[in-house]
Amino acid sequence: MLEWYSKGEDCGDYDFEDNIISVYKNQHNSVLEIIHTIIHEWCHYKQSTKKYYQYDSELGYLKNPLEIQADEIADKLKLKCRKDLFY
């Protein structure tokens, strides 16, 4: 499920318990950035909740390998995704 908000403090987040991706419009300057956020949060949906929280407590948010993986996948897929949507 995807929820769209006009304002928020982060670009987006993922609620592991309720399977809800939230995207905050005010944190983005382009469609490409929004696509990046959605793919990033979607990766969290595919990842293991247990591992995520384990890494989170051991390494913290920024060093969490699942965060890094989500950014890498989003970077790889966002251009193709935008192309599929608009061209």
Ligand SMILES: [Zn+2]
């Ligand atoms: Zn993330």
